[in-house]
Amino acid sequence: MTCLPSHTDKKLGLVIDLDTCVGCQACVTACKEWNTGGHMAPLTDIDPYGGHIDGVWFNRVHSYEHTTEQGGRTVNFPRSCLHCEQPACVTVCPTGASYKRASDGIVLVDEDKCIGCKLCSWACPYGAREFDTDVGVMKKCTLCVDRIYNDNLAEEDRVPACVAACPTSARHFGDLGDPASAISQLVEERGGVALMPELGYKPTNRYLPPRARSERAVKVDAPALEPIKAEGGFLGWIDRMLSN
Amino acid sequence: MHPAFSVVFFTTATGAGYGLLALLGVLGGLGFIPADFWLGLVGMALALGLIVAGLLSSTGHLGRPERAWRAFSQWRSSWLSREGVASVATFIPTALFGIGWVLLGRSGGWVAAAGLLAAVGAATTVCTTGMIYASLKPIAQWHSPYTLPAYLIFAGMTGSVLANALLQGFNVGSNAMLAFALLATLAGWGWKLATWRYNDRLEIPTTANTATGLTGGTVRSIEWPHTEENYLLKEMGFRIARKHSAKLRRITQALAFAVPAVLLAGVFITPWSFAAIASALAAICQLAGMLVERWLFFAEAKHTVTLYYGRQ
Numbered sequence: 001m002t003c004l005p006s007h008t009d010k011k012l013g014l015v016i017d018l019d020t021c022v023g024c025q026a027c028v029t030a031c032k033e034w035n036t037g038g039h040m041a042p043l044t045d046i047d048p049y050g051g052h053i054d055g056v057w058f059n060r061v062h063s064y065e066h067t068t069e070q071g072g073r074t075v076n077f078p079r080s081c082l083h084c085e086q087p088a089c090v091t092v093c094p095t096g097a098s099y100k101r102a103s104d105g106i107v108l109v110d111e112d113k114c115i116g117c118k119l120c121s122w123a124c125p126y127g128a129r130e131f132d133t134d135v136g137v138m139k140k141c142t143l144c145v146d147r148i149y150n151d152n153l154a155e156e157d158r159v160p161a162c163v164a165a166c167p168t169s170a171r172h173f174g175d176l177g178d179p180a181s182a183i184s185q186l187v188e189e190r191g192g193v194a195l196m197p198e199l200g201y202k203p204t205n206r207y208l209p210p211r212a213r214s215e216r217a218v219k220v221d222a223p224a225l226e227p228i229k230a231e232g233g234f235l236g237w238i239d240r241m242l243s244n
Numbered sequence: 245m246h247p248a249f250s251v252v253f254f255t256t257a258t259g260a261g262y263g264l265l266a267l268l269g270v271l272g273g274l275g276f277i278p279a280d281f282w283l284g285l286v287g288m289a290l291a292l293g294l295i296v297a298g299l300l301s302s303t304g305h306l307g308r309p310e311r312a313w314r315a316f317s318q319w320r321s322s323w324l325s326r327e328g329v330a331s332v333a334t335f336i337p338t339a340l341f342g343i344g345w346v347l348l349g350r351s352g353g354w355v356a357a358a359g360l361l362a363a364v365g366a367a368t369t370v371c372t373t374g375m376i377y378a379s380l381k382p383i384a385q386w387h388s389p390y391t392l393p394a395y396l397i398f399a400g401m402t403g404s405v406l407a408n409a410l411l412q413g414f415n416v417g418s419n420a421m422l423a424f425a426l427l428a429t430l431a432g433w434g435w436k437l438a439t440w441r442y443n444d445r446l447e448i449p450t451t452a453n454t455a456t457g458l459t460g461g462t463v464r465s466i467e468w469p470h471t472e473e474n475y476l477l478k479e480m481g482f483r484i485a486r487k488h489s490a491k492l493r494r495i496t497q498a499l500a501f502a503v504p505a506v507l508l509a510g511v512f513i514t515p516w517s518f519a520a521i522a523s524a525l526a527a528i529c530q531l532a533g534m535l536v537e538r539w540l541f542f543a544e545a546k547h548t549v550t551l552y553y554g555r556q
Contacts, residue, residue, distance in 0.1 A: 002318045018457070028469070053472045060469035062552055064452075068461030077456055079469075079552060088381065094325035095314035113314055116307015118479065119324055122245070125382035125450070127476045127549035136307030193457040196548065198449050199381050207457040 005102035011177030013204035021170040023076030030165030044134040058141040081128035081141035082203030089120035247542035250304035261294030262366035263403015273359020275351035284346035327372035334365030401428040412523035433501035465554030480547035500533025
């Protein structure tokens with residue numbers, strides 16, 4: 001049923017640290033590698049070696065320049081499904097293919113029921129869903145539902161592939177519904193934010209904003225270069241005299 | 245939003261078809277339009293032809309059309325599912341009305357009841373179509389108080405202009421039907437102008453700042469995650485140049501509203517043969533104009549996902 005559960009026992013999700021993300025795309029490739037053989041497999045690539053490459057990805061990393069009065073900075077921004085508490089992508093689904101799990105809040109697609117009407121992708125403000133033109137069904141992030149409960153994996157590996165791959169530990173996984181969980185504490189401590197809260201989708205995932213600039217930071221600005229040759233004329237004469 | 249022709253055609257054709265069906269159901273059932281076999285046959289064939297062609301066209305953009313039957317199951321939450329249920333349910337009173345009014349040549353009694361039910365079903369189906377668009381929060385131009393009335397007004401407008409053409413064609417036209425078609429066309433024009441005015445002044449609270457959670461200052465996209473266009477950009481990143489938009493709005497106004505209004509006004513004072521031709525031309529011209537209107541409805545709608553790709 002595409003009606004939403006009134007309550008989920010857990011609110012599993014990701015917390016992404018925009019301060020430490022370096023935009024290396026490791027999470028993107030790890031996600032693709034795992035999921036093209038996982039629950040929503042395949043993540044089809046169309047014309048992968050041709051001139052018009054297209055394909056399904058669950059995780060995309062954008063880069064932005066955020067300019068404020070304090071100056072500008074580059075922010076790398078991974079974008080994937082936020083496993084919202086009010087996911088309109090689920091309620092608009094006419095077939096019951098999209099659903100939100102009452103046990104852990106993960107939003108999934110049953111590929112055998114999807115008719116490929118694409119309405120769910122219109123209803124998602126975040127662009128989390130991508131249509132597989134080859135299979136004719138909609139695909140999306142599963143929060144690696146086939147890893148996080150997988151008894152065949154070592155316990156430390158039972159996290160989404162993107163989280164396991166991140167070299168700077170910018171991605172965190174856990175239960176955001178439990179205020180005592182490490183991930184909830186992290187959000188509390190760093191002032192984690194929800195994306196587009198004004199639309200009322202109540203995303204589960206949180207983004208940790210870049211830390212404030214430190215006044216104690218080492219100056220890395222290079223000193224101004226010396227002129228290669230002294231100017232001529234009166235100023236050049238002064239320069240030569242003073243340089244002696 | 246990408247204006248897929250299957251959906252543009254679907255919403256335009258079914259709107260006109262349901263509008264005509266509703267008018268035939270009410271006016272035919274209550275006996276205001278005489279029960280005539282050929283008039284009824286042509287009228288019902290036109291209405292059902294537009295509806296069925298539209299519904300079939302809508303399955304054209306499905307990835308797995310063979311599973312379309314599943315779309316009738318989620319009417320408790322999904323407007324698309326409700327549309328499917330309403331459209332199929334409407335066929336039942338429509339079939340009864342067709343048998344009574346066209347084949348048996350009767351009106352009143354159970355034929356009137358079936359006709360009224362068909363009209364209610366038609367209006368309900370058009371409402372569900374409108375709500376599919378009006379309920380989508382990421383697209384501010386659709387998630388507006390103008391969208392649902394627009395679908396109803398345009399269905400009534402195109403339906404009444406078609407009904408007038410039908411009646412004039414069979415030389416049983418009435419000034420009341422003609423006046424209704426003309427007023428509906430003017431109402432549609434007014435509503436479209438008001439909608440454009442509203443959309444052009446829309447202040448959308450969702451920005452690149454709220455989309456990324458980066459507060460204050462400006463957020464400028466410096467690098468996309470991919471070098472080629474992906475599904476999101478193909479489906480939702482459709483952009484239309486402002487000058488084309490302005491030109492297409494003028495074409496819409498001319499074809500869908502101005503020319504039909506002038507033709508319909510002329511019907512009041514012209515003899516029958518001219519009146520029939522002018523009425524038919526008004527209907528054809530208006531449907532062509534409404535295709536342009538519906539194309540623009542998609543092309544001018546902006547989805548929030550484009551904020552991630554640098555739309556200001």
